Amino acid sequence: MMKGEPLTLGLIINGLLWFLVVQIFGVLYTGVFGSVVNNVAQLHFLAVFLGWIGFVILGAELQMSRAFTALRRFEPETLRWLLPIFLNSGLIIALIGTALRMQIMVILGLVIYLIGVLIHTYWVVQQRRSPLFKFPLGYHLLAQFFYIVGLLVLLLNSLIGFYGIIQERTNVAIVFTIGWIGLVLTGTMIRILPMFLGKVINRGMKKYLWLHLLLAITSSILLIAGLLMFSSYFIVTPILWIGAILWGLMWIFTLVILFVSLSSKRKTLNKVTLFYFVPGIVSFSIGLLFGMAYLTNYGDITVIRRLHIHLTLLAGLSMIMLGASHRITSFQIHSIIYSGRKTEAPPISFLLMEKGYMVLAITLVISQLVLIVGVVMGDTRVFGTGGLLHLLASTVFIGGILKNYRFYLREKDNAIPFDRKGSEV
Numbered sequence: 001m002m003k004g005e006p007l008t009l010g011l012i013i014n015g016l017l018w019f020l021v022v023q024i025f026g027v028l029y030t031g032v033f034g035s036v037v038n039n040v041a042q043l044h045f046l047a048v049f050l051g052w053i054g055f056v057i058l059g060a061e062l063q064m065s066r067a068f069t070a071l072r073r074f075e076p077e078t079l080r081w082l083l084p085i086f087l088n089s090g091l092i093i094a095l096i097g098t099a100l101r102m103q104i105m106v107i108l109g110l111v112i113y114l115i116g117v118l119i120h121t122y123w124v125v126q127q128r129r130s131p132l133f134k135f136p137l138g139y140h141l142l143a144q145f146f147y148i149v150g151l152l153v154l155l156l157n158s159l160i161g162f163y164g165i166i167q168e169r170t171n172v173a174i175v176f177t178i179g180w181i182g183l184v185l186t187g188t189m190i191r192i193l194p195m196f197l198g199k200v201i202n203r204g205m206k207k208y209l210w211l212h213l214l215l216a217i218t219s220s221i222l223l224i225a226g227l228l229m230f231s232s233y234f235i236v237t238p239i240l241w242i243g244a245i246l247w248g249l250m251w252i253f254t255l256v257i258l259f260v261s262l263s264s265k266r267k268t269l270n271k272v273t274l275f276y277f278v279p280g281i282v283s284f285s286i287g288l289l290f291g292m293a294y295l296t297n298y299g300d301i302t303v304i305r306r307l308h309i310h311l312t313l314l315a316g317l318s319m320i321m322l323g324a325s326h327r328i329t330s331f332q333i334h335s336i337i338y339s340g341r342k343t344e345a346p347p348i349s350f351l352l353m354e355k356g357y358m359v360l361a362i363t364l365v366i367s368q369l370v371l372i373v374g375v376v377m378g379d380t381r382v383f384g385t386g387g388l389l390h391l392l393a394s395t396v397f398i399g400g401i402l403k404n405y406r407f408y409l410r411e412k413d414n415a416i417p418f419d420r421k422g423s424e425v
């Protein structure tokens, strides 16, 4: 890493590699290659939240801080090194501990990982000082709180010996998905999706953003409280219903703000991003309906649970994260290599590879459909085949990003050094 190098690029590429690990555990978990070892569930779970989602969210947040609050420096330099080292080594130790059923290793790994998250939190908190329009920093700060709480609960589970019990994992997943991911996703999409497409948040909608934040906070807290009671005692309380309905309203509100902002007359740029965000948002919304069905105890609970989880997290969130990763890494590389140079920069299209990435998006959606059909049919082979196809398509996806990264490594010595750019890029 060169001095002052943006952390986002490394963290997102690192997250994409963890995505492959998630899918390998997922395919093993379907049982398509024979009997399923119990630990695979825990391995899949840890790689999903602490690896794939964790790295991409933490990396993207640092990029957004730079772009929105213009507080660009993530110092001291030693912490920049320690952040990826702590996150990766912590997660690897926790995974090995899980595979070998060595509780002490799981605890050690989680503590190391948590220190990495605290370093990141230190930088996110610093962004408050910026005098600029900071939206969605409020979402990020609150989400970070929930991420730390979730990690502490996970650690506590390991310490008091509940480790591996599905019920406990479900509780952690509730805090992670609603408190951390939900807040980051909704707040960030409102600001970043229009920006990705060359647009901005609609001016008329800006005055309602405080209401969105209020709704997001209230509904998330009620929904978490209600779901924790549900998953521990199987009781559906009024808190749960009110929380779920308010959360649903908040999601509809998010879509309305996005729709109004995106329908502005400005030219739409980089349409490839839409190939990931649109199916992602549709699948996520359908996945939420299956979440409601889960609460009403309607239909086959195992199937509904699997549909809810994979529509929201795989076909929904992961597609959105893939689209964002493709866009952020391409723009970062282009800007690091060419900004500040006297000669004219080539168009970014050679990094975006739009056509190829559109075809990949379609392939990913098809494999998600196969996976979903497998879940509905209760057919392990179809479920596993969908998973394998998805693994294949995302390997090609990541191959393209790594090709761009190789170009960056080759060219970065010719770039204007960070200290002479006056900002970190």
Ligand code: HEM
Pocket (backbone or CB within 6 Å): 022, 023, 024, 025, 026, 027, 029, 030, 031, 041, 044, 045, 048, 052, 053, 166, 169, 170, 173, 305, 306, 309, 310, 313, 314, 317, 318, 383, 384, 386, 387, 388, 390, 391
């Ligand atoms: C190739 C892709 C994938 C396959 C084949 C796969 C397969 C599976 C299977 C078979 C289960 C067990 C379901 C059950 O019986 O309850 C599961 C659970 C789960 N999956 Fe996936 N998965 C994949 C990708 C993902 C991704 C990308 C995410 C999130 C971003 C994810 C999140 C989860 C979660 C949170 C659970 C619940 C874990 C638990 O607590 O038991 N999966 N997955």
